[in-house]
Amino acid sequence: MGHSLKLPQAQLTFRKPLPEATLLMTAGGRPPENKWILKIAKGFPVWCIDSGIQICRQTGITPARIIGDGDSASPEAWAWGKSLGVPVEVYPEDKDYTDLQLALLRAKEMYGTATAIVSGVWGGRFDHAFSNIQSLAGWEALGVKGIAADESEVLLFLSDQDTVRIKAEVMPDIISLISLSNCCLGVTIDGVRWPLQKAELQRNLPYAISNQPLAGCQEVSVSVDEGLLGVYLQWRQEK
Known part of the structure; x- marks a missing residue:
């Protein structure tokens, strides 16, 4: 098991080892740029989640698996x-789980543990985006490491004694830390305008947002001692 995951715009290196299997899933929210998805799809099997099939169709990517109700x-x-x-798993529209949740369940059944990079999470309806983020966060404890990502936004998760080092030629414009458990203890972030050392972050008072990397800095480190922490990165796209 390795510790690093390379996205087109950044390399993420974790203290804890990553699962051996890594999947790229395309969901039905805001589609990523073609250049971004084509680059990352070279490295991982692609699973299309319902309308995420449209991302693959428009870019000519052949998915390894298609999951959803087709609605x-x-x-x-x-x-x-x-x-x-390719394998197509069709589910009824009347079901208990969302299409992304079904895909995460399938990944766990097939691999036990896996990293799921999910694109097409951002944009669209708020309830869909919120459900997708909460599902990815919840699966962290079940052995599926979720990352929501496209060319402009990335959300990754750290839990209990984990660290991530974020390295990029062009660092994100914004770095925000969000407690996804009731509280996160021992939160540290270095290489930014407003560093934290062993701070406590509360879910009901998310103040550690809109931080910025220091000028000239090409690495930011974030760690948490206890709790589930969301690390959000944004690259502002040129108009």
């Missing part, structure tokens, strides 16, 4: 996916 994908994209001869 939000266009008929043309869904038919294209079925024509590829």
Whole structure:
């Protein structure tokens, strides 16, 4: 098991080892830039989650698996996916779990532990985005390490005695820390305008947002002693 994960815009190195299996999942929110998804898709199997099939269709990426109920994908994209001869798991619209949750469950069944990089999380309906983020956060304790990512926004999760080093040629413009458990203890962040040392962050008072890397800095380190911490990164895109 390695400790590093390379995204097109940054390298993430964790103190804890990452699962051996890594999957790229495309969901139905704001689609990533074609250049970004084509670059990251070279390294990992791609699972399309319902209307996430449209991302693969428009970029010519052949997915390894398609999962969903087909209710939000266009008929043309869904038919294209079925024509590829890859595994297609179709679920009824009336079901207990969301399509992303079904994909995470399937990943756990197949691999035991895995890293799931999910693109197409941001944008769209708030309830969808919130459910997706909470699902990725909740699966952290079950052995599936979730990362929501595209070219402009990344959200990763740290839990209990973990650290991440974020390195990039172009560092994110914004770094925010959000407690996803009732509180996070021993939160430290270095290489930023407003550093923290062994701080306590409360879920109901999320003040550690909109931090900025120091000028000229190409590495930021974040760690947490106890709790589940969300680390949010944003790169502002040129208009």
